[in-house]
Amino acid sequence: MLKVNDIGKKYGKFVALENIDLEVADGEFLAIMGPSGSGKSTLINILGLLDQNYTGEYLLKEKSYKDANDNYLSKIRGDQLGFVFQNFKLLTTYSVYENIEIPLIYSKQKQTNKRELVESVIKQVGLEGKEKNLPSELSGGQQQRVAIARAIVNRPNLIIADEPTGALDSKTSKEIMNIFTDLNESGTTIIMVTHDSEVADYAMRTVFIRDGRLYNNEKSVKR
Amino acid sequence: MLDKVMIALKSIGKNKNRNFLTMLGIIIGITSVICILAIGDGFTSVETKGLQDHNTKNRVTLAFTPSSDDDTTSGFTRNDLSVLEGIKGVDHVKLTSSNPEASVTVQHQTKKASANLNKIPKKLKLSEGFGSTLDADDTSNIFISKDLADKIFKDKALNKRLVINDNVFVVSGVYKIGDFNYRPDIYVSKTTFKQLFASQISQDEAKIYVQSSASKKVVGKSALNEMKKFGEDDKLGKYEVSHPDQITKSFTKTLNNITYFVAFVAGISLLIAGIGVMNVMYITVSERRKEIGIRRAFGATSGDIRNQFLIESIILCVIGGLIGIALGYGLVSIINHFLPFKAVVTAYAIIMSLSVSTAVGLIFGFIPSNKAAKSSLVGLLKEE
Numbered sequence: 001m002l003k004v005n006d007i008g009k010k011y012g013k014f015v016a017l018e019n020i021d022l023e024v025a026d027g028e029f030l031a032i033m034g035p036s037g038s039g040k041s042t043l044i045n046i047l048g049l050l051d052q053n054y055t056g057e058y059l060l061k062e063k064s065y066k067d068a069n070d071n072y073l074s075k076i077r078g079d080q081l082g083f084v085f086q087n088f089k090l091l092t093t094y095s096v097y098e099n100i101e102i103p104l105i106y107s108k109q110k111q112t113n114k115r116e117l118v119e120s121v122i123k124q125v126g127l128e129g130k131e132k133n134l135p136s137e138l139s140g141g142q143q144q145r146v147a148i149a150r151a152i153v154n155r156p157n158l159i160i161a162d163e164p165t166g167a168l169d170s171k172t173s174k175e176i177m178n179i180f181t182d183l184n185e186s187g188t189t190i191i192m193v194t195h196d197s198e199v200a201d202y203a204m205r206t207v208f209i210r211d212g213r214l215y216n217n218e219k220s221v222k223r
Numbered sequence: 224m225l226d227k228v229m230i231a232l233k234s235i236g237k238n239k240n241r242n243f244l245t246m247l248g249i250i251i252g253i254t255s256v257i258c259i260l261a262i263g264d265g266f267t268s269v270e271t272k273g274l275q276d277h278n279t280k281n282r283v284t285l286a287f288t289p290s291s292d293d294d295t296t297s298g299f300t301r302n303d304l305s306v307l308e309g310i311k312g313v314d315h316v317k318l319t320s321s322n323p324e325a326s327v328t329v330q331h332q333t334k335k336a337s338a339n340l341n342k343i344p345k346k347l348k349l350s351e352g353f354g355s356t357l358d359a360d361d362t363s364n365i366f367i368s369k370d371l372a373d374k375i376f377k378d379k380a381l382n383k384r385l386v387i388n389d390n391v392f393v394v395s396g397v398y399k400i401g402d403f404n405y406r407p408d409i410y411v412s413k414t415t416f417k418q419l420f421a422s423q424i425s426q427d428e429a430k431i432y433v434q435s436s437a438s439k440k441v442v443g444k445s446a447l448n449e450m451k452k453f454g455e456d457d458k459l460g461k462y463e464v465s466h467p468d469q470i471t472k473s474f475t476k477t478l479n480n481i482t483y484f485v486a487f488v489a490g491i492s493l494l495i496a497g498i499g500v501m502n503v504m505y506i507t508v509s510e511r512r513k514e515i516g517i518r519r520a521f522g523a524t525s526g527d528i529r530n531q532f533l534i535e536s537i538i539l540c541v542i543g544g545l546i547g548i549a550l551g552y553g554l555v556s557i558i559n560h561f562l563p564f565k566a567v568v569t570a571y572a573i574i575m576s577l578s579v580s581t582a583v584g585l586i587f588g589f590i591p592s593n594k595a596a597k598s599s600l601v602g603l604l605k606e607e
């Protein structure tokens with residue numbers, strides 16, 4: 001799915017990432033663990049094509065997007081990637097349905113069956129009947145389900161999740177991780193950042209990051 | 224596109240008060256634009272109609288201006304008429320009056336006053352008495368103005384007798400004259416006017432119809448010379464060829480100056496409104512950084528973001544423009560009560576106003592929208 005060769009990033013003199021090498025296969029579920037400030041988010045911003053300001057080489061599906069223009073990157077993000085964030089990042093004045101619909105608005109592919117697509121992912125994350133609710137009327141777990149539905153409505157190849165359970169209690173975290181596991185089993189590649197080892201256990205493989213360096217001492221596959 | 228319009232409407236609806244205040248400048252600006260254009264268009268149509276009336280191809284008008292303001296009887300006489308008709312190239316001549324009212328003396332018991340009198344129009348609104356006009360051959364009834372009634376009669380004027388130049392009439396109606404309207408003091412029926420008063424009106428205009436083979440200019444000049452030589456009232460005033468276009472020209476000039484002034488005020492108002500729009504768009508953009516980040520992460524290009532905010536800015540201005548058009552329309556119908564001609568809101572004025580509001584939205588929304596589009600994505604996604 002993706003390959004990273006010797007990626008580095010500096011903020012002034014501060015080295016945020018250094019000598020990062022990483023390979024993620026199609027259909028893999030990778031967890032990236034590390035303490036705060038270790039460079040986890042910086043790394044997934046690069047992997048998610050949100051940040052193009054780095055040294056080294058990053059290939060997504062064997063293609064480098066380093067010199068791609070902004071519009072092309074937007075298209076790739078919209079078509080191939082899906083993001084899930086720690087604080088859900090839902091639009092508070094939009095209903096569940098409208099939040100999930102967002103990626104379809106910008107997709108260049110003809111979407112004649114928008115409603116069907118949105119309804120199918122709502123069913124997939126178990127939010128039937130909540131279409132018209134506002135995020136504020138939902139529990140934390142339900143809000144994260146909305147965020148996941150939004151991330152998968154365009155059927156992306158890769159989902160990038162930044163602390164998806166960071167704001168949830170352990171019971172709700174389990175429910176959310178089960179959804180991720182199901183998605184992964186149906187073929188979607190997932191890269192997830194977490195600092196919770198229990199959550200990381202749902203992944204096939206875990207890598208650690210500390211002070212901008214990646215430690216590939218792999219804790220291997222359980223599932 | 225429809226998606227973006229819906230997003231924009233939603234965002235505008237969320238901050239109704241703020242956005243209404245922002246629109247206020249646009250509303251005032253567009254209202255003024257509508258009024259200026261309506262008055263201008265109304266005047267132009269009246270003017271062109273008047274010109275067609277006045278300047279028929281084969282007609283030249285000779286006017287007589289008496290040297291004394293009190294002189295209301297001198298002008299062109301029967302003899303003058305035959306002199307004019309004798310000029311080479313003249314087809315026929317019509318004598319008319321620039322002021323078709325007769326000056327009369329009225330009396331009730333011992334009270335006397337002077338007044339202007341004319342024949343009844345087709346319809347008149349009475350404040351006292353019944354009916355809205357007099358029969359053409361009614362020779363006993365008259366309508367008088369409230370002002371005259373107050374001057375002559377101690378109490379009610381209705382059904383009292385009034386002596387006009389030694390003829391007795393009955394006041395059967397009283398009408399009020401609005402502040403900006405002109406009406407004579409007395410109205411009589413057509414027959415009465417013709418029989419008793421028409422002869423008192425000075426014929427101070429000679430409309431000379433020129434044969435198609437002759438030149439209007441030459442005929443006008445020789446008519447003027449003839450009148451200076453043979454005109455019976457030559458000593459009481461001055462003859463001249465009247466140029467109706469000159470009168471309208473000077474009026475047009477005044478109107479244009481007013482228009483420039485109001486346009487200037489409207490322009491300033493729209494400029495200030497535009498700055499308000501810019502300000503509110505800046506606020507909207509910084510309030511919605513999180514939203515911009517989310518949309519960008521899920522496939523929106525920077526162009527999509529710019530367009531979204533531009534559309535919002537334009538919609539804001541166009542809503543203001545529509546309200547302004549409605550208000551302007553209302554204001555024009557009020558103004559029409561006070562204008563001597565009818566101001567009209569044309570389709571052109573409406574299109575013009577909508578274009579101006581769109582332009583304001585586009586111009587003043589551009590910089591904030593661009594700012595939204597150019598923000599760094601990683602920074603945007605850190606927003607909560």
